[in-house]
Amino acid sequence: MLLLVLPAFLLIMYGYALNFDVKHLALAVLDQEKSQRSRDFLDRFLNTEYFDLRFNLDNMRQIDELMGKGKIQLALVIPRDFSRTLLAGEESPVQVIIDGGDTGIAGTAIGYVSAIAQSYSNRLVIDTMKKAGRRDFVLPVDYHPRVWFNPELRSALFLIPGLMAFVLMITVVISTSFSVVREIERGSIEQLIVSPLKPAELISGKTIPYALISFLSAHSVLLFAFLLFDVSIKGSYAWLLLGILLFLLCGLGLGLLISTIASTQQMAFMLAIISTMLPTFILSGFVFPIRNMPTIVQAITYIIPARYFLVILRGVMLKGVGFSAFGRELALLAGLASLTLFLSAVRMGKTLKKG
Amino acid sequence: MSRVGHIIRKEFIQLRRDRRMFFIVFFSPVFQLFLLGYAANLDIRNIPIVFCDLDVSRTSRDFISRFPASGYFSLQATVYRLKDVDEYIDQGKASLAVILPQGMGRRLAGRESTRVQVIVDGAESQSAIVGLNYATMIGLRFSRQILLERLRSASPGISIRGVEPEVRVWYNPELRSRNFLIPGVLAMVLMIITMMLTSLGIVKEKELGTMEQLMVTPMRPHELILGKLLPFFLIGLVEIAGVVAVAVFGFGVPVKGSVWLLFGLSPIFMLTTLGLGLFISTISRNQQQAMLSAAFFIIPQIILSGFVFPIENMPRLIQGLTYVIPLRYFLVIIRGLFLKAVGLDALWDETAALVVFGLAILALSVLRFRKKLE
Numbered sequence: 176m177l178l179l180v181l182p183a184f185l186l187i188m189y190g191y192a193l194n195f196d197v198k199h200l201a202l203a204v205l206d207q208e209k210s211q212r213s214r215d216f217l218d219r220f221l222n223t224e225y226f227d228l229r230f231n232l233d234n235m236r237q238i239d240e241l242m243g244k245g246k247i248q249l250a251l252v253i254p255r256d257f258s259r260t261l262l263a264g265e266e267s268p269v270q271v272i273i274d275g276g277d278t279g280i281a282g283t284a285i286g287y288v289s290a291i292a293q294s295y296s297n298r299l300v301i302d303t304m305k306k307a308g309r310r311d312f313v314l315p316v317d318y319h320p321r322v323w324f325n326p327e328l329r330s331a332l333f334l335i336p337g338l339m340a341f342v343l344m345i346t347v348v349i350s351t352s353f354s355v356v357r358e359i360e361r362g363s364i365e366q367l368i369v370s371p372l373k374p375a376e377l378i379s380g381k382t383i384p385y386a387l388i389s390f391l392s393a394h395s396v397l398l399f400a401f402l403l404f405d406v407s408i409k410g411s412y413a414w415l416l417l418g419i420l421l422f423l424l425c426g427l428g429l430g431l432l433i434s435t436i437a438s439t440q441q442m443a444f445m446l447a448i449i450s451t452m453l454p455t456f457i458l459s460g461f462v463f464p465i466r467n468m469p470t471i472v473q474a475i476t477y478i479i480p481a482r483y484f485l486v487i488l489r490g491v492m493l494k495g496v497g498f499s500a501f502g503r504e505l506a507l508l509a510g511l512a513s514l515t516l517f518l519s520a521v522r523m524g525k526t527l528k529k530g
Numbered sequence: 531m532s533r534v535g536h537i538i539r540k541e542f543i544q545l546r547r548d549r550r551m552f553f554i555v556f557f558s559p560v561f562q563l564f565l566l567g568y569a570a571n572l573d574i575r576n577i578p579i580v581f582c583d584l585d586v587s588r589t590s591r592d593f594i595s596r597f598p599a600s601g602y603f604s605l606q607a608t609v610y611r612l613k614d615v616d617e618y619i620d621q622g623k624a625s626l627a628v629i630l631p632q633g634m635g636r637r638l639a640g641r642e643s644t645r646v647q648v649i650v651d652g653a654e655s656q657s658a659i660v661g662l663n664y665a666t667m668i669g670l671r672f673s674r675q676i677l678l679e680r681l682r683s684a685s686p687g688i689s690i691r692g693v694e695p696e697v698r699v700w701y702n703p704e705l706r707s708r709n710f711l712i713p714g715v716l717a718m719v720l721m722i723i724t725m726m727l728t729s730l731g732i733v734k735e736k737e738l739g740t741m742e743q744l745m746v747t748p749m750r751p752h753e754l755i756l757g758k759l760l761p762f763f764l765i766g767l768v769e770i771a772g773v774v775a776v777a778v779f780g781f782g783v784p785v786k787g788s789v790w791l792l793f794g795l796s797p798i799f800m801l802t803t804l805g806l807g808l809f810i811s812t813i814s815r816n817q818q819q820a821m822l823s824a825a826f827f828i829i830p831q832i833i834l835s836g837f838v839f840p841i842e843n844m845p846r847l848i849q850g851l852t853y854v855i856p857l858r859y860f861l862v863i864i865r866g867l868f869l870k871a872v873g874l875d876a877l878w879d880e881t882a883a884l885v886v887f888g889l890a891i892l893a894l895s896v897l898r899f900r901k902k903l904e
Binding site: 333 | 653862865
């Protein structure tokens, strides 16, 4: 039951909470000139959805205090001679102070600020020349951005496939990791030993029920993703099924392996958490781009099943691309699945003999 | 008081004998630090970009060369046919594609405007937003240069330079995400270890039946509770020292504020985690249940505390929820101390919130625990 409800619960909870969209940053302004022109410049910032004006300041010291307390994320200081320097053909030294505490927000904010200032400067040249009667002054390079797959750039769309991998991996590995060790703790493993079951048979017997349940829970996640977050499957459902199946097999193999290694349920749980939670969260490309990691850490990501699953999920669900875009990932996932299942069968054979 | 001392000694002996637990207590912080210190990198750079150059002129080549030079992009390829772009975006080989139209060089030389199309892979929205931002910035700067040149040749008398903002990043000038994440790891480690160990330690006694033995001793309930909580409190303090040492010496994350304040305020946070640990032990019958319940309390704290995901971006309703997450307050404190060098006066609200939560949770758990004992 837990296996069916928990994934959907986690999806709902985190689907709403996870959001990387950088908007409505808390802005304080110290306008030392207070002229038409400086207000004009300021409006450029306030007319976007990125910045919310929270404080009008009188002196620099206030910035220190407000930022220290985390009340503002950036401050804009317009100097006393803003207009004069602009018209005199000098660069106006507008100062922008950004709280670097949250690097993601700060990095994005720097981008917004620079873009707004550049565009203001370009406008200034064009407007001045228009007034002087030169109609041939136009913006040289006119950008037309088009966002594919996720036109509103909602980070929910980007995070939900990752969330699905995360939730499935954790529930599958934890539930199967208890399966064998529980029998050892209870002593019922002896009964299995004296039975004529072969390790492979035992493995399939142990995995098939969990595989079926997790397969169902994967679909409950898909359903909720569709109903609540409007994430539909753009590509082929068949490829998605194959991806889910292989991913679940990896998880089952890993869970069984843990179960045969651990001597107590407590140990099994700890191992399951360590081997799934952080790696799936951090090393899979779920949140943190793999290309930014140091080479050694990048090498480790190759044994994280979620890494491949994410490419498949994003490919099928968001992009609607075909086999050629994720064939390699499918193959590697299949390889990892057979490896973990094989290893767990070997360990299971040993456990049975030892017992 | 000596009776409490005996319990504390007993707990340490048990922990030392349980090799695997011992290993986990000291291994998991190292593991988390390693992962978050090295792998969890939110710095956006080397965004893969592809260009479709339909003009093949000096101007278009000049435009393209601005991108890798900025440090934000890594140039994957330059293609010359429009349909070749799809492959890069579809397969995730590039997050951005910039299409330079035919006649770009000619139009720009003739003082006309030229349309440059930028295609963004929205499936990776984080890189997409930042990438689009930087690409826009580079484009605008390119435009500005051309405008200024045109201005010079058109009317040498007028000079307009415009605004070049001088950006200063406070607290973390190089924008290293490590400096942002590692203080959070300290809080996480502290929470997970103290909460897990407390709940497991007590539930284990229940499972083994040794709890009854403790109850028939002349030990008073509050002595038992104190003896059970203090060892994990001490372990927590040791872990703080360890993590701070690794953060400072291993990862070069500076502690700009007062280290003493850090050690002074962390115990207040531990009131909440030890209290929750105790609470979990009263609602769990066996260790497995205790661990699942602990996970149930830990995961929301990680997600909703602002550890990785900014609270300001959450919907109102969920923002309201975050106020009951103790880790939220501790993160403000610990980041303030690590990065901002703030003093107690700036952290007053958070400290007060932690004290209230800590005492409330602890009192509730102690009450429940004593009821169970009786």
